[in-house]
Amino acid sequence: NSHLGHNSKTGKLFVIAHRGASGHAPENTMASFQKALDMGADYIELDVQMTRDGKLVVIHDPTVDRTTNGTGEVGSFFLNDLQQLDAGEWFSRKYRGQKIPTLEEVLSYFGEKIAFLIEIKNPNLYPTIVDELANVLGDRKHLNLIIQSFDFELLQKFSQLCPHFPLGLLVKYRVHGISNVQLRDWATVVTYINPNKALITKKLVKRIHHHRMYVFPYTVRNKKSIKGLIEANVDGIITDFPDFFKNDKEKR
Numbered sequence: 001n002s003h004l005g006h007n008s009k010t011g012k013l014f015v016i017a018h019r020g021a022s023g024h025a026p027e028n029t030m031a032s033f034q035k036a037l038d039m040g041a042d043y044i045e046l047d048v049q050m051t052r053d054g055k056l057v058v059i060h061d062p063t064v065d066r067t068t069n070g071t072g073e074v075g076s077f078f079l080n081d082l083q084q085l086d087a088g089e090w091f092s093r094k095y096r097g098q099k100i101p102t103l104e105e106v107l108s109y110f111g112e113k114i115a116f117l118i119e120i121k122n123p124n125l126y127p128t129i130v131d132e133l134a135n136v137l138g139d140r141k142h143l144n145l146i147i148q149s150f151d152f153e154l155l156q157k158f159s160q161l162c163p164h165f166p167l168g169l170l171v172k173y174r175v176h177g178i179s180n181v182q183l184r185d186w187a188t189v190v191t192y193i194n195p196n197k198a199l200i201t202k203k204l205v206k207r208i209h210h211h212r213m214y215v216f217p218y219t220v221r222n223k224k225s226i227k228g229l230i231e232a233n234v235d236g237i238i239t240d241f242p243d244f245f246k247n248d249k250e251k252r
């Protein structure tokens with residue numbers, strides 16, 4: 001598995017813009033995705049959920065309350081009503097007029113320009129979300145994207161519907177870490193392990209690489225946490241601030 005470990009073997013460290021460049025522009029909007037692109041990110045991370053009429057939309061929370069001028073559960077809105085909401089002004093007046101995008105709008109506009117890390121969010125609220133995702137991605141097999149979730153069984157289900165795309169398992173912080181049995185099982189389905197950055201040690205990254213998977217920890221919001229992650233040989237870093245890495249380009 002000498003091909004594993006982009007960072008140690010090739011000097012490449014992928015920069016993944018978390019909900020777009022969400023430190024600079026309202027998360028999960030066209031504005032934050034454009035900023036990610038402008039700042040030289042390699043991937044855009046985004047969260048997908050489903051409207052009442054079954055459309056995939058890009059928003060993180062189960063309700064619209066925090067990131068729009070509306071209230072209510074995402075799944076209680078028809079797409080047309082959801083897109084009347086303002087998804088930018090809560091962040092800054094400058095972003096008034098930003099909308100909650102559909103996944104299709106984002107992929108149509110940015111799909112060829114950058115890679116994507118697509119998270120299936122709150123899947124328990126949307127029984128058909130993997131079917132719809134497989135449907136939307138079915139004729140976009142040329143795009144460079146990874147599908148991720150905290151739910152391993154959901155990823156298994158998705159891979160059966162749509163075996164084309166690589167998958168990533170998000171792993172929350174856990175006191176007892178990650179066992180070799182888990183790594184072996186996960187490696188039969190996923191190509192990326194994306195842990196809370198507090199779980200990262202050099203040894204864990206080595207074990208994940210040994211199981212032929214890559215490591216993209218989340219979420220860097222502070223420059224001080226970067227050095228340790230790079231020294232641990234992670235393959236990419238999920239960050240709200242892709243510009244933290246822009247003077248690092250030659251090292252990548």
Ligand code: G3P
Pocket residue numbers: 018045047060119170194218219238
């Ligand atoms: O990509 C990792 C990260 O997005 C997972 O947490 O809550 O920001 O979706 P969250």
Ligand code: CA
Pocket residue numbers: 045046047119
């Ligand atoms: Ca996410």
